[in-house]
Amino acid sequence: MPIDIDISHVARLARLALDDEQLERYRRQLGVILEHAARVQALDTEGVEPTGHPLGFTNAFRDDQVRPSLERDVVLAEAPDHRDGYFVVPPALEGP
């Protein structure tokens, strides 16, 4: 059976402003996909460690040395809005 999910909640978590018609379509499609994906639950994985890195690497260390990075102006040139060396965004909180 398709899995029923709270699609509005998930869309909010994912920061996606979807309308009702889109939400309903994704809710139906995800239900069917998740029904298939839930087949992983049929396997007994008692005591099985999850895979992190496919080849089993854990930490990769390097020397903590200062190195040049990209020029700030070059990076900011790709931003939709910037001023005085900063990215500019609309207010984080709604006004009074």
Next chain:
Amino acid sequence: MSLADLTIAEAAKGLRRGAFGARELIDAVLERAAKTEAELHAYLTIDHEGAREAAARADEELASGVDRGPLHGIPVALKDNLCTEGLETTCASQILAGYHPPYDATAVRKLREAGAIPVGKTNLDEFAMGSSTENSAYGPTRNPWDTDRVPGGSSGGSAAAVAAGSALGALGSDTGGSIRQPAALCGLVGMKPTYGLVSRYGLVAFASSLDQIGPITRTVEDAILLLEAIAGHDPADATSWAGELPDFRSELGRGVEGLRIGIVEELSGDGYEPAVLAAVDAMVSSLEAEGARVQEVSLPTFDVALSAYYLIAPAEASANLARFDGVRYGLRVPGATTEEMMARTRAEGFGPEVIRRILLGTYALSAGYYDAFYGQAHRVRTLITRDFARAYEQVDVLVSPTSPTVAFPVGARTEDPLAMYLSDICTIPSNLAGHPAISIPIGLDPAGLPIGFQVMAPALSEPLLFRVAAEVERLASFDARPEVVTP
């Protein structure tokens, strides 16, 4: 025959013999693109000027005795999820329209250093999510063998370009089959290296624990040439392999006598086209006639590999794609607050398949469902790797079809996401285990569409993989070319 139809190895010889220059080579390739692009749409961007300049430099260098090796002067195509300094990189998404990366991906830098000439950036399913190159915000790519059909995906633009001769070779990326499946559907060699063999720095991340960059070429030899140039440790990618690199040629020419070859039982049966299975069977018989010891091998967890993949890949994608929020680069749709701006930007900037996967991944990672979905999928991933290990106690390599079907018609699977996902059923297990795998063209179906044969090998066993692949290539002696390139 046009210079555009040469293999990389042939072109490298011709350039050194002085039969032609890098400029003539790039002109032949650009001319082919001019002839085929209106119909195929393999490229999102063609860098005419940059490619011609690079070719002129390559000629000057060769004339003055500077030889960068077998890729010197060779025109290659780059999937448009590989960052190219100053050259637009869109991932076939509206959200990155107009983005000019300030740096080259490590694989791209290494190709340039080896003297290769980037022709341009190839089309893909948006952010590499798809199996048909129909999920591109800039329109689909068509298969050179039959333009009513898809080239496969997500590296469909790279495959179509090499098949059509608008590049001699290409780089793609493979998260669940995105190099091997389009290579199979376009009659080419496509290879996914061991996870970590090629640096992912500058590859726009889809699913970081699965993504690998690899070659799409006309021959196994050309695949080795490209891989030799791009493989190796990179301090900028902490997951890249820091040990010694295998010598990819060390086992070439040894044949398959005495080699133990396993046919994966789970990768056949319902849903597989008879012509595909027949071609694979015939190749297995040929290998047996060459002295290989063939047996069927069962890897029972392969039956749930697709399910595990469609939890792990979207979960990682939902985290990786959080960076596209209208703040630092790409599209911004105005909003009264930061959150509204971000949510509108993302809803308008991403296409339906990307949104579907972000929602799926967000759900699989959300409170209350994490362990049942994401956690369980990662434990199943461990079981799949154990199945591989057990199989490799009995056999040296595993073989299967690369794709259950030949190239399917444009539009055939766009309304049914799950049917599209099933396109990758043969290729996904190698990504989950981090193992190398390769697709080699072995024939055409009755309608004249290419069929691919997949060989899988244990981690870092590229020398063995190439040895078997070269033998498959020799036995198949596949030399058909799509009509679009025959005059």
